[in-house]
Amino acid sequence: MVSGSSTEHWDIFCAVVDNYGDIGVTWRLAKQLANEKQIDITLWVDDLNSFSHILPQLDPQLTTQVHYGITINQWTVPLALTYQPGAVLIEAFACELPDEVKTVLLKLHSDYKADSSKQKPPVWINLEYLSAESWVEGCHGLPSMQPSGLKKHFYFPGFTDKTGGLLCEGALLKQREEWQNDPQNKMALFAQLGLKGIEVQDNVISVFSYESSALLALCQHWQQSEQTTHALIPKGRSLNSLRSILPTQVDQLTSGEQIKLGNLIIHILPMTDQESYDKLLWSCDFNIVRGEDSFLRAQWAAKPFIWHIYVQEDDYHLIKLDAFMQLYCNNLPPELAKSWKALNLAFNQEQDTQATQHWQQINLANLPLLQHAAQWPIDAINDVDLVSRLVQFVKNS
Template identity: 35%
Template sequence: MKQTTWTWDIFCRVIDNHGDLGVCWRLCADLGTRGHQVRLWVDDASALAWMAPSGCAGVEVHPWTAAEQTTEVGHVVIEAFGCHLPEAVECAIAKQPRTVWVNLEYLSAEDYVGRSHGLPSPVMQGPARGATKWFFYPGFTEGTGGLLREPDLDSRQQKFDTHAWRTVRRGQHPLHAQERWMSLFCYEPHGLPALLHALSCAPQPTYLCVTAGRAQAATTQACQTLAWPSQGAGHLHITYLPYMSQTEFDHLLWACDLNFVRGEDSLVRALWAGKPLVWHIYPQDDLAHHDKLRAFCQTTGMPSHLRQIHEVWNHVPPSTPLNWPDTLPPDWLTWSQACRDQLRKQTDLCTQLIGWVSQRRGRL
């Protein structure tokens, strides 16, 4: 039986980082590889030049301004992260009652996610008044929309050669048998200088791969605070990476012994990597991200010491020093692998979304 495919219009606004675009592109690419036709409408697509330089079959990228003149939409419209659709798009939705309008929400482990996933939101004003928008929530538990995980992810990861990847990264410098590798993708964490100092003093040498952008700027500033050269000191060697495609970023996470990640997309990719991780949540003025962190730690059964590291990294009060271990505790790896195995039991987000949309369209 031939699988039903549709045309999807996915709308995304880039606020001050590229996380929203990263999530949307992974969804677009996943849908495209499954035979769907996808149009991504975005107000700033510049990051796709390095995030997805080869594009993806079945996926077209359009400027947001072009959507302001559109007269029709596809079978599915996704309003990513409450980005508010152009008026012309809402007019088109009103004329196409079988179009399924989805509000793709942010990822959280908080209790409201399970209660809110799949609920209707009647549109009370504007050109699409009388239509229905539906909430679709990613999540870590049954009853949520799950996590993005493309069908071939496990097979690609199993074929990945960590030693070969590290050898290329090291270039002319030989690999150190006892060296631990870490990646750093963060905002400006309060505990960064303390982390660098602890790694420099640890008996085991560390090779720290710092991603481009804010993480690089924060690391350079931390080295200046410590009166160090930017390449590190003691047993810590720091290397600065260029902007990486999503595929290259996945390889980085697979190759490292521990990953510092930030936002939503990199957290999910770090979970699939099955390596210990420290998550830097996007900071909010009302400190709502602290509740989000606590929910994630509790839902995933995070070990207490690693949870304390997360709280200091995210500046959760009361303020305490960063107690970084000389060697990575074995229960960190046990936790990360158990967490990955548990999450693999969920149906992935794209599969769930396709099935859910099919049900909605069947009722229209």
């Protein structure tokens, strides 16, 4: 909950893109700012229906409501609620601010310029997408003067101390370690999610990807494997890749349903809130994730993973993927690094045969890969998380 003594107010605007990615990151940011930094947060969101999938208690019909101590306002056009400026205004992922907000900013800027005793305009920050590319260091924190005279700062999350850091709650890694130390935790979670027939020794893989024929190839490989493999897949885009082997139409599948295909058992996952999704990632042997939010949470899970990155024009997404893989594989044995990179590329480029081949090369019992996945979160957090860096950045501004 937000401390009652907090006097600082921040606004965050988020336009929902790709259903859960942008709002997933923004909601985690809002919660950490409120709960760990005692900042009064108002989150403006344009699509509460999509938001409600990761925050089930959210009522999409309400114009304003409070959850986890955070005020959530519906971002309508025009705004149904009055924007009251605070100390900071965050524009998530270059979403275009409402005209009413720009008008308020201009008025504050004009009044403060004429009389410095007036209220200062809020520190205006554009929170950018996460990238491991080297140019991010040079662009992080740069101001951009708008034609109106207002100044906007570009804040780039990243993996080095010259970037904005990574979203990670203060107690997360300790909570995850405690969870994974007791196998009964994952078994209880599987039961809670309606996932039946999973034994402690079985291979369990979570799948939250876009469409890819490589996923179909891997599933067909798991069908023939000697050990039982459980693939936990929510209704959505991943299942579209498996239409040719599913006995039921995708739109007819229901949460909790099981489909047995040889030694592969597909479980249809219910949608969960963010805390349960984190625990799901912690509980699986391998995670296939997409976008930005689940990509980062898979890293904090300390388990091997595939990153299915969002496709961009001219295959620019493959450049972003390569930049991360170079960083992630820095301390892996060369042959293992080569196979893990090739597996990720094959999945993203829908190279079915190569995906199966490299999956066999890395296998789920590969000790160096498991050790690397466990050490990576400790190295990646780089001493200071994004929220702590962001608060300090605002103070310096």
